[in-house]
Amino acid sequence: MSTSPKPEYLGEPTLGQVMRRPLWILALLLALAVAGTFAWLGQWQMGIAVRAGAQEVVDTETPRALAEVSDLAKGVTEEAAGVVVDVSGRFVPGDSRIVSPRQNGDEIGVWVVGHFITDPPERAHLAVAIGWAPDTATAERAIEALDADAAISAAHRLEGRYMPPEGPQVPGPKDDPQAMTTMIPAHFANVWSDVDAPVYSGYLVLHDQGSAAALLPAGELDPIDSVAPLPPEKVNWLNVFYAIEWVVFAGFAVFFWFRLTRDAWEKEHELMELQAEAATHHSPE
Numbered sequence: 001m002s003t004s005p006k007p008e009y010l011g012e013p014t015l016g017q018v019m020r021r022p023l024w025i026l027a028l029l030l031a032l033a034v035a036g037t038f039a040w041l042g043q044w045q046m047g048i049a050v051r052a053g054a055q056e057v058v059d060t061e062t063p064r065a066l067a068e069v070s071d072l073a074k075g076v077t078e079e080a081a082g083v084v085v086d087v088s089g090r091f092v093p094g095d096s097r098i099v100s101p102r103q104n105g106d107e108i109g110v111w112v113v114g115h116f117i118t119d120p121p122e123r124a125h126l127a128v129a130i131g132w133a134p135d136t137a138t139a140e141r142a143i144e145a146l147d148a149d150a151a152i153s154a155a156h157r158l159e160g161r162y163m164p165p166e167g168p169q170v171p172g173p174k175d176d177p178q179a180m181t182t183m184i185p186a187h188f189a190n191v192w193s194d195v196d197a198p199v200y201s202g203y204l205v206l207h208d209q210g211s212a213a214a215l216l217p218a219g220e221l222d223p224i225d226s227v228a229p230l231p232p233e234k235v236n237w238l239n240v241f242y243a244i245e246w247v248v249f250a251g252f253a254v255f256f257w258f259r260l261t262r263d264a265w266e267k268e269h270e271l272m273e274l275q276a277e278a279a280t281h282h283s284p285e
Contacts, residue, residue, distance in 0.1 A: 018265040024257075031257035035250040042246030045239050060084060060228055063159055066200075072124055076164035076202040082229035085204070087126065088157045089118040095192045096130070096143045099180045104132040104225055110139045112146075112221060113183070115192045116158070116204070125195055127185045127203040128158065130212075131221025142219030149218050156211045160204040161226045 018024060066087040069080045095115035102111045110133050116126045130146075133139040146152045166182040180187065189199045208216055208223040216223060 013265070013268070015262060015265045018268070019261050024261050024264070027260065028257050031253045035253040038246045038250035038253060042243045042250065045243035045246060048236070048239055060161075066118070066126075066162060066204075067122055069162060070200060070202060072122065072198045072200065074201075076162070080162060080202070081164045083162050084159065084207075084226075085162045086157060086159045087116075087118050087204070088155065089116050089126070090155055091116050091128075091146075091152045092193065093147045093153050096146060097180055097188060097191065098136060098139045098143070099129075099183060100136060100139075101181070102132060102224075104222060107134065109134040110136055111183075111224065112139050112142050112219065113180075113188065113203070114146075114152075115188065116156075117197075123197050125185075125189060125192065125197060125199045127183065127188045127200070128160065129183070129203060129205045129224055131206070131216050131219060132224050133221055138220065142221050146215065146219045151211075151214055151218065154211070158204065158206060158212050159209050160206040161228075162202050162204055164202050 019028075060083045063084045063086045066085040069083050069085050070076065092115040097113050098110050099113055100110035101108050103109075112130045112133060114128045114130045116128045118124050118126060131142070133142055163183070165184050165186070168184060168187075169181050171179070171181075183203050185199055185201060185203055189195050205224050205226050206212055206215075207226060215221075
């Protein structure tokens with residue numbers, strides 16, 4: 001009994017011949033156009049991910065007038081946050097408050113925050129973190145001493161770091177709902193007396209310089225750490241990830257064309273093999 005020989009295929013057309021057909025050349029051009037678009041998007045994304053080295057850096061350490069840095073009609077902008085400013089005006093006796101807890105270096109304590117009214121033409125209200133105390137009792141004694149000192153209501157030219165407001169915190173079940181735990185100038189405005197003018201949305205961390213230097217020993221307070229803001233990152237890693245994604249998409253567009261072309265070539269081979277096998281089965285023995 002004879003067996004039918006396995007059909008043989010001589011390899012025509014080759015994969016390269018299929019790729020050179022007009023249909024697949026057009027498909028390749030389309031794939032390259034898509035890949036080029038994705039590559040351009042990747043380059044654009046990388047361009048905004050890596051910030052220019054010549055990018056202007058805000059000078060935060062040279063004191064500037066507070067009115068120049070902050071607009072009362074706006075919040076604390078990115079350019080104003082952490083900038084050292086100077087401002088003239090007077091403290092309001094009896095309006096100082098305690099904010100707790102506050103870290104100073106490695107220690108946890110409290111801040112004494114004063115109510116400061118700037119000189120005309122603004123005559124705006126400004127929360128000023130005067131100094132740090134290790135505990136609430138020390139801070140309360142400091143407030144009493146400052147209120148009793150005539151220097152607190154004298155004219156002052158303050159220097160300090162202008163900071164954005166902090167986020168609110170919901171007090172716990174056992175916490176005093178009236179206690180101040182964050183620096184929110186709008187909250188201070190609700191408890192200060194005679195707030196009849198705009199309130200700065202940010203607050204000032206006082207430096208122990210100039211006329212304000214006498215306030216700290218009068219209240220036995222320590223200077224508050226005034227840390228310069230970190231420089232902005234030069235690389236936005238999220239955008240770098242997006243740029244890599246676009247490059248992958250570009251490669252996939254070309255690979256997709258190759259996969260379709262190979263599928264067409266394999267399908268043509270299978271069809272020709274089936275035709276050869278059918279011809280073998282119908283041939284006389």
